[in-house]
Amino acid sequence: MGELEFFSAKNFALQKGGALPEALLGFKTWGTLSPNRDNVIVSPTWFSGDHNGAEAALIGSDRALNPDKYFIVVPNMLGGGVSSSPSNTPAPFERTRFPRITLYDNVLLQRQMLSERFGVERIKAVVGWSMGAGQTFQWSAQYPDMVKAIVPLCGSAKTAHFNKVFLISLKRALELDPVFANGFYTSPPLEGLKAFAAIYAGWGFSEPFFRTEEFRKMNAKTSEEFVEYYWEPAFIHHDANNLLAMLWTWFNADISDSPAYNGDFDKALGAIKARTIICPGQYDSYFPPVDSVYEASKIPGAECRPIPSIWGHMTLWNPDDRPFIDAAINDALSDA
Numbered sequence: 042m043g044e045l046e047f048f049s050a051k052n053f054a055l056q057k058g059g060a061l062p063e064a065l066l067g068f069k070t071w072g073t074l075s076p077n078r079d080n081v082i083v084s085p086t087w088f089s090g091d092h093n094g095a096e097a098a099l100i101g102s103d104r105a106l107n108p109d110k111y112f113i114v115v116p117n118m119l120g121g122g123v124s125s126s127p128s129n130t131p132a133p134f135e136r137t138r139f140p141r142i143t144l145y146d147n148v149l150l151q152r153q154m155l156s157e158r159f160g161v162e163r164i165k166a167v168v169g170w171s172m173g174a175g176q177t178f179q180w181s182a183q184y185p186d187m188v189k190a191i192v193p194l195c196g197s198a199k200t201a202h203f204n205k206v207f208l209i210s211l212k213r214a215l216e217l218d219p220v221f222a223n224g225f226y227t228s229p230p231l232e233g234l235k236a237f238a239a240i241y242a243g244w245g246f247s248e249p250f251f252r253t254e255e256f257r258k259m260n261a262k263t264s265e266e267f268v269e270y271y272w273e274p275a276f277i278h279h280d281a282n283n284l285l286a287m288l289w290t291w292f293n294a295d296i297s298d299s300p301a302y303n304g305d306f307d308k309a310l311g312a313i314k315a316r317t318i319i320c321p322g323q324y325d326s327y328f329p330p331v332d333s334v335y336e337a338s339k340i341p342g343a344e345c346r347p348i349p350s351i352w353g354h355m356t357l358w359n360p361d362d363r364p365f366i367d368a369a370i371n372d373a374l375s376d377a
Contacts, residue, residue: 048154067123072108085176105370120286127282137224166190182296190377238272247324247353310339317343
């Protein structure tokens with residue numbers, strides 16, 4: 042396992058206009074790059090996640106993403122607090138002045154890092170969860186000849202309208218806290234962050250999860266305790282401007298938003314050449330299986346394998362669901 046590293050791209054031009062004088066991409070690697078550079082797996086981070094979370098959820102010698110076999114690269118998403126973000130970028134791009142970042146920008150920077158730092162021009166697989174799944178789709182559409190296999194977990198190639206309504210409610214929760222002060226707060230907007238966490242709780246897990254009181258396994262006796270014990274600690278330590286920057290990226294995610302596809306979503310899906318196994322959560326409210334079924338129908342040779350779990354979007358964190366997830370990843374890797 043390597044240490045956290047940073048790749049710097051000077052005057053990094055952005056898809057929606059403008060540029061970052063220096064775009065910093067924080068990333069971490071596991072395993073050893075093969076002499077032929079043919080064992081690379083990229084696993085992008087998710088909303089509010091980082092490289093440490095990726096290791097806990099996906100990487101291990103007993104997992105499909107096995108560092109004894111593969112060279113696993115986990116790039117931290119722009120806006121998340123490790124790579125260039127509102128919280129760590131100097132003026133004049135600090136706080137709410139941080140520019141709009143797309144999945145296209147993230148993948149472009151990741152590709153630049155892999156090429157310049159490691160000489161990698163082919164990727165065995167991209168595997169990501171949630172917004173990491175969005176980047177997984179983005180990789181295969183943006184560089185269809187570079188990626189051999191993809192496994193998007195609980196994510197989509199384009200943010201759906203129902204999903205956007207959820208994101209709007211999160212944005213309102215933060216911005217309506219008076220402490221937020223239009224993004225120039227002097228202390229964290231804790232009440233807004235707690236409201237943010239409560240909204241997330243109802244969407245992150247499924248109705249069957251709450252009906253069967255599965256939350257008791259997490260030392261919560263009631264749904265209210267579950268919000269307080271599980272969800273609030275997950276978000277109150279995050280910078281609010283970082284969360285809003287990532288929300289914008291999520292809200293505007295669309296693999297067809299590029300000159301290559303000019304908004305033609307079906308064309309973008311049809312251009313994917315990678316072996317594709319899409320794994321939605323059976324009860325995922327953000328990214329329901331119906332969207333994944335459609336995506337798979339437009340990607341040549343793709344499969345849709347819903348994860349049979351009441352954990353909803355959070356299935357990646359259920360140990361009982363990991364064998365199903367690893368089997369899908371191993372099948373994609375074998376085919377690649």
